[in-house]
Amino acid sequence: MMGAEFVALSLPPILIGICVAVACALPGNFLLLRGQALIGDAISHVVLPGIVVAFLVTGLVATGPMLLGAAGAAVVAVIAIEAIRRLGRIEAGAAMGVVFTAMFAGGVLLLEQSDTSNVHLDVEHALFGNLESLIWLDATGWASLLDPVALAGMPVELPRMALALGVVAVFVWLFWRPLAMMSFDEGFAQGLGLRTGALGLALVIISAVAAVAAFDAVGSIIVIAMFICPPAAARMMTNRLGAQVAWSVGFAALSAVSGYVLAGYGPLWIGASASVSAAGMIATMSGLILAVAAVLGPHRTRNS
Amino acid sequence: MLGDALLFQLGYNASLVTLGALLLGVAAGVAGTFLFLRKRALVSDAISHATLPGVGLAFIVMVALGGDGRSLPGLLFGAALSAGAGLLCVQWLSRRTRLGEDAAIGAVLSVFFGFGIVLLTIVQTMNAGRQAGLEGFLLGSTAGMLRDEALLLAVSAGLVLALVMLLRRPLTLAAFDPGFSEVTGWRPGWIDLAMMGIVLLVTVVGLKVVGLILIVALLIVPPVTARFWTERVDVVVITAGVLGGLAGYLGAAISATAPALPTGPIVVLVSFALFGLSLLCAPGRGVLASVLRHQRYQRRVHVRQGLLALASGQPIYERLTHRLLRRAGLIRADGVATTAGQAAAAKAQLDETRWALVRADQTFATAAARYDGLTAIEDVLTPDQITDVDSRLSRPQAVS
Structure with missing residues (x-):
């Protein structure tokens, strides 16, 4: 299992899964502390219409237009939620529910109405992606990792996802102190002259970048799970922000690896022939980790 | 079908x-x-x-x-x-x-x-x-x-x-x-x-x-x-x-x-269309209603400020104010007040003077809290109180 076949078939999906999980979990920590945990949920629903519109406009399933379309849809959704909340004086959760269901419904309808039968674009794909299909056929063994010719045949999702992870990590590293202050005491941060409105929006946009980059590779269900479950489990383990972020990164990577391995090899161990959905399994594993942390974590209650 | x-x-x-x-x-x-x-x-x-x-x-x-x-x-x-x-x-x-x-x-x-x-x-x-x-x-x-x-x-x-x-x-x-x-x-x-x-x-x-x-x-x-x-x-x-x-x-x-x-998306989109319609058109909380309300308020402020300017004999340069006063027949095209305009300006001035006294007096604290530069004093005070205010406005001066 650790030979050439592993490098070609399992290594790229596992690495992509880790990148996705960590890139979503990092901003997820701050969203969780700010009480915006469901932003990830909303973003990953509205990405669908963005991608469909991009496809209808350009007529091709290419990365560039799709990322643009998805990012555009995410921005439209954030603005629409804010507008409905203020214009109609409606509670944020309800405003979010109105916007993302309507946009998702619009996306599904567009998809049904347009002729996408010859391209790889459907609702199931949008929901749970296809992590297993991201294989690296040019690889012949571990040595391929150093071979430029073989590296060129790597699934494009891997470098793209690594880049997204880099952007997210740099953002968190640069704005660590302001983000920390804003998450725990918004009033104090404003008193120090911090522009929390702009920083909050930047956090949402960075989350959208992570979600959109991940969406194409793994579908929206992992994205939602990774925004919330690893940070929530990490929250049960510690009271310090630095440690919480570190725990969440560990939990995210653990869910990605264990989820993928269980999905790919687990059924074989119990004698079944086919594998199960890796995306679903990764989300399930993150949920199990959260469940364990919620029952046993040293800081699981409000006053500990 | x-x-x-x-x-x-x-x-x-x-x-x-x-x-x-x-x-x-x-x-x-x-x-x-x-x-x-x-x-x-x-x-x-x-x-x-x-x-x-x-x-x-x-x-x-x-x-x-x-x-x-x-x-x-x-x-x-x-x-x-x-x-x-x-x-x-x-x-x-x-x-x-x-x-x-x-x-x-x-x-x-x-x-x-x-x-x-x-x-x-x-x-x-x-x-x-x-x-x-x-x-x-x-x-x-x-x-x-x-x-x-x-x-x-x-x-x-x-x-x-x-x-x-x-x-x-x-x-x-x-x-x-x-x-x-x-x-x-x-x-x-x-x-x-x-x-x-x-x-x-x-x-x-x-x-x-x-x-x-x-x-x-x-x-x-x-x-x-x-x-x-x-x-x-x-x-x-x-x-x-x-x-x-x-x-x-x-x-x-x-x-x-x-x-x-497909049924689901269509039902949701119909529901959302009803929502959009209400967001725009509902009386009271709708967007159109609040835009209209805001405009009405803006006009009242302009008219009021215009009248106060007339009362103190200042010319009105601001276009919107000029147009609103003109449309209401309170000024002539050259900016001079008509008879009705003079009366309204005098009333506005009197209102402001009364308000100034009310806001300076501790006993009217609750009434003074309702001052917004637009509310007529008659809406806040009783006729008796206004008479009381007026009597203090024209307090007899000592003759030297």
Whole structure:
């Protein structure tokens, strides 16, 4: 299992899964502390219409237009939620529910109405992606990792996802102190002259970048799970922000690896022939980790 | 074609589905109102996503027991069980741990949904699972529904509606005044449980029609829409029911007219269109109404400031002020006050002078708090008080 076949078939999906999980979990920590945990949920629903519109406009399933379309849809959704909340004086959760269901419904309808039968674009794909299909056929063994010719045949999702992870990590590293202050005491941060409105929006946009980059590779269900479950489990383990972020990164990577391995090899161990959905399994594993942390974590209650 | 669908002329099954969607819409709108009032609208999102593993497990169990696996009552029963488990997880996480309710909702919906997907892939590998059509539960599929299924849908939607109407008094009470509700014998905990139970039923019944991803829209959008039209809770309940029913009925009818129009998204988009209409046009809270209100206010400020300028003999340069005063016949084209303008200016000036005295005097503190530069003093003080103010305005001067 650790030979050439592993490098070609399992290594790229596992690495992509880790990148996705960590890139979503990092901003997820701050969203969780700010009480915006469901932003990830909303973003990953509205990405669908963005991608469909991009496809209808350009007529091709290419990365560039799709990322643009998805990012555009995410921005439209954030603005629409804010507008409905203020214009109609409606509670944020309800405003979010109105916007993302309507946009998702619009996306599904567009998809049904347009002729996408010859391209790889459907609702199931949008929901749970296809992590297993991201294989690296040019690889012949571990040595391929150093071979430029073989590296060129790597699934494009891997470098793209690594880049997204880099952007997210740099953002968190640069704005660590302001983000920390804003998450725990918004009033104090404003008193120090911090522009929390702009920083909050930047956090949402960075989350959208992570979600959109991940969406194409793994579908929206992992994205939602990774925004919330690893940070929530990490929250049960510690009271310090630095440690919480570190725990969440560990939990995210653990869910990605264990989820993928269980999905790919687990059924074989119990004698079944086919594998199960890796995306679903990764989300399930993150949920199990959260469940364990919620029952046993040293800081699981409000006053500990 | 659409006319036939609206008039229930598209055959027995399509008519039953349309009727079911109508009843479901009403029940969801009414039940959603109570969720919305308690600010827990998104809990329904967790409940609906949590139905998926139940559907998958029910199918696997039914096949393992030698059955067909596609029996709708069985699948819906499984959905209800796992949705209940999801709801309990949300409650437990948000009460017993330090997580907020939003994080609990997000965690439960993503994990249950993910596990459901795992089960669906298992079902697909089973021999019986090839044509199970469980994906239909994601986005709803009413096309090709069996007669029994359509009947089950319509009847259970009707039952849920009856249940909500039966419980609406205690639900209203618990939403606004949990303390009073408890004193009168309705324990808020139990009422909450009942509310969530109803939401769960609506979700499960709606699975086949709207699908589990979008059913939450049926619970959230109509109450939010209804809220634009009224401030009274009983009216919100009825309006939300009517709006939800309308969306379900129109959506199901439109979707019955063509194969590429899936029911769920159409119902949601009709509902959203009603919302957009209300957001723009509702009196009081609508966008148009508040723009008009703002404009009226702006004009009053301009007229008032213009009159005060006239009273102190200053020329008016500001265009809007000039135009407004001119239109009201208070000034001539060259900016000189007409007779009516002089009178109005004198009145405004007197008002301002009286206000100045009122605001300087501690005994008028409450009245002075209402000063905004527009309110006439007669609206705030009694004639006696004004006489009192006036007597102090023209206090006799000492003769030297």
